[in-house]
Amino acid sequence: MRKKIVAGNWKMNLLDEEVINYVVDFNSKKGEIESEVEIIIFPASLYLDTMISMPDWDIKIGAQNCSQHKSGAFTGEISAEMLRDFDYDCENLHYCLVGHSERRAYFNETNTILAQKVDRLLECELKPIYCCGEELEQRKSESHFEVVKSQIIEGLFHLDEKQILNLVIAYEPVWAIGTGETATSKQAQEMHQFIRETLKEKYNEEVANSISILYGGSCKPSNAKELFSQPDIDGGLIGGASLEVDSFIQIINSI
Ligand code: PGA
Numbered sequence: 001m002r003k004k005i006v007a008g009n010w011k012m013n014l015l016d017e018e019v020i021n022y023v024v025d026f027n028s029k030k031g032e033i034e035s036e037v038e039i040i041i042f043p044a045s046l047y048l049d050t051m052i053s054m055p056d057w058d059i060k061i062g063a064q065n066c067s068q069h070k071s072g073a074f075t076g077e078i079s080a081e082m083l084r085d086f087d088y089d090c091e092n093l094h095y096c097l098v099g100h101s102e103r104r105a106y107f108n109e110t111n112t113i114l115a116q117k118v119d120r121l122l123e124c125e126l127k128p129i130y131c132c133g134e135e136l137e138q139r140k141s142e143s144h145f146e147v148v149k150s151q152i153i154e155g156l157f158h159l160d161e162k163q164i165l166n167l168v169i170a171y172e173p174v175w176a177i178g179t180g181e182t183a184t185s186k187q188a189q190e191m192h193q194f195i196r197e198t199l200k201e202k203y204n205e206e207v208a209n210s211i212s213i214l215y216g217g218s219c220k221p222s223n224a225k226e227l228f229s230q231p232d233i234d235g236g237l238i239g240g241a242s243l244e245v246d247s248f249i250q251i252i253n254s255i
Contacts, residue, residue, distance in 0.1 A: 004037045005038045006039055006248075007041070007235070008042065010042060020050065023054040037252060038235075041242070042097055048093065066098075066117060068114075080117075080120035096127070099117075099130055099151070111151055115154065127167055133151075168211070178218070182227070188227055196232055221254065
């Protein structure tokens with residue numbers, strides 16, 4: 001059985017007080033959660049500590065990014081080892097996003113750099129959520145399968161069978177992120193199935209069937225159920241709709 005996951009990617013949103021209010025609100029509504037699902041929230045790194053320090057907070061948290069370097073003169077960066085160091089205290093930080101399309105587009109993160117980030121995280125026993133997805137032009141020119149395949153091969157296929165089982169993949173078509181335009185459940189399922197086939201070709205069926213693959217891109221309460229009902233979609237990576245407790249809980253309950 002693959003793990004079902006609904007994760008909230010807050011990006012560069014919410015200040016300290018808003019994080020506190022969110023946690024209080026979320027905790028008061030926890031009873032409404034009906035699904036057996038792993039919930040993860042990715043706040044800005046500066047507020048990981050705020051979140052974890054809140055009473056009764058038992059939801060997993062993750063970082064949105066880490067450096068590909070182990071340590072050294074890399075001003076502004078946070079290492080995987082620092083994240084693990086933090087986790088030693090709270091035991092709730094297990095995940096880190098890698099290769100979100102905004103990181104690829106605005107911070108020039110290539111598949112080669114992302115492969116290094118994956119390595120740093122796995123060395124520190126943290127789980128990468130490796131994001132992939134094509135741009136609109138690539139879909140229009142029907143090269144989307146090829147693009148996603150090379151993101152998977154170049155970012156992940158240096159890993160051995162045991163290592164790859166410690167990560168999650170998120171398929172996020174760039175044209176659907178923050179645009180209100182969602183991939184249809186058919187388009188999403190088709191790509192998730194393709195990713196699983198790609199994993200099967202390199203590893204084996206058992207590995208391919210064990211890795212959770214999340215969908216992201218304008219996922220909201222109105223479309224989550226349909227997306228999550230697809231056989232190869234194991235949950236979602238939610239941006240905008242995770243910033244509101246009520247809509248996030250509705251999405252969680254759609255699984
Ligand atoms: P969105 O973002 O749900 O706001 O489209 C998803 C993401 O970027 O992870």
